[in-house]
Amino acid sequence: MSVYYDKIIETSLFLKEKLPVAPKVALILGSGLGELSDQVENPIVFNYEDIINFPQSTIKGHKGQLIFGQYQGVDVMMMNGRFHYYEGYSMKEVVFPIYVMKQLGVTKLILTNSCGAINTDIEPGELVLLNDFISLVSDNPLMGINDDRIGPRFVDMTEPYNLELIAEAKEAGKELGLDLKEGVYGFFQGAYYETRAEIAAFGKMGCDLIGMSTVPETIAANHCGLPLVAISCVTNMATGIQTKKHSHEDVIEVATKASQTLIQLIEKIL
Numbered sequence: 001m002s003v004y005y006d007k008i009i010e011t012s013l014f015l016k017e018k019l020p021v022a023p024k025v026a027l028i029l030g031s032g033l034g035e036l037s038d039q040v041e042n043p044i045v046f047n048y049e050d051i052i053n054f055p056q057s058t059i060k061g062h063k064g065q066l067i068f069g070q071y072q073g074v075d076v077m078m079m080n081g082r083f084h085y086y087e088g089y090s091m092k093e094v095v096f097p098i099y100v101m102k103q104l105g106v107t108k109l110i111l112t113n114s115c116g117a118i119n120t121d122i123e124p125g126e127l128v129l130l131n132d133f134i135s136l137v138s139d140n141p142l143m144g145i146n147d148d149r150i151g152p153r154f155v156d157m158t159e160p161y162n163l164e165l166i167a168e169a170k171e172a173g174k175e176l177g178l179d180l181k182e183g184v185y186g187f188f189q190g191a192y193y194e195t196r197a198e199i200a201a202f203g204k205m206g207c208d209l210i211g212m213s214t215v216p217e218t219i220a221a222n223h224c225g226l227p228l229v230a231i232s233c234v235t236n237m238a239t240g241i242q243t244k245k246h247s248h249e250d251v252i253e254v255a256t257k258a259s260q261t262l263i264q265l266i267e268k269i270l
Helices: 004-014 035-038 089-104 163-175 196-207 216-221 248-268
Strands: 024-028 042-045 065-071 074-080 109-115 127-134 181-189 209-211 228-237
Touching: 004 089, 024 035, 024 216, 035 065, 035 074, 035 248, 074 089, 089 127, 089 216, 109 216, 109 248, 127 163, 163 228, 163 248, 181 216, 181 228, 209 228, 216 228, 228 248
Parallel strands: 024 074, 024 109, 109 228, 127 181, 181 209
Antiparallel strands: 042 065, 065 074, 109 209, 127 228
């Protein structure tokens, strides 16, 4: 595990040497939501393959860039493209950027994702604030030997998403005329879309939403003491609820349409 910590420090120093100021807020942009990164002022852009120890994004709709600069007057860093467990990366590789963010001085994390809805009170195109999660995957980034320099051995998950940040986001939504719902996110390994039977079971378990990301990053952020809020862009109803078959192209199309609303919301919660 000490090798993992050494890599975190090595990557952090690699980036610090090239940055004029430390970022305060970090954002991870989900599928079809990368347009936000185009609005960063004075951008310093790194392709993932040029960052020491960084994995590379392999999914359409994820550019694979780390962008530093100013957004709405705030020093930010944005990941335009995240890493997924289904891409073959280990959980520790998936969340590696979270620990780097903490080392760089980030004090708030905003996660975004595109997901399906199980709860029929939620419709495609809506933005939903996560208030909890259910992991449907047996693996997680805290398995294995713990390094106390990163975070504690056992991590409390009473409040995985910061209640104060959720309240701020809901208030910001009201200012935009949005009645933002809250929901429980089910983390599914993928990369296949869930079956009808699985969705029926996950709904009974209490999942309002279903997706293939976000939860590993949530766990890592809590592990290292990084407050976060997560916003899901609902792109489709889950299998068995909608009648047509799923496609990643449809996910990107709906997420892109909703991106302007998401951008307006993020501008208010930075």
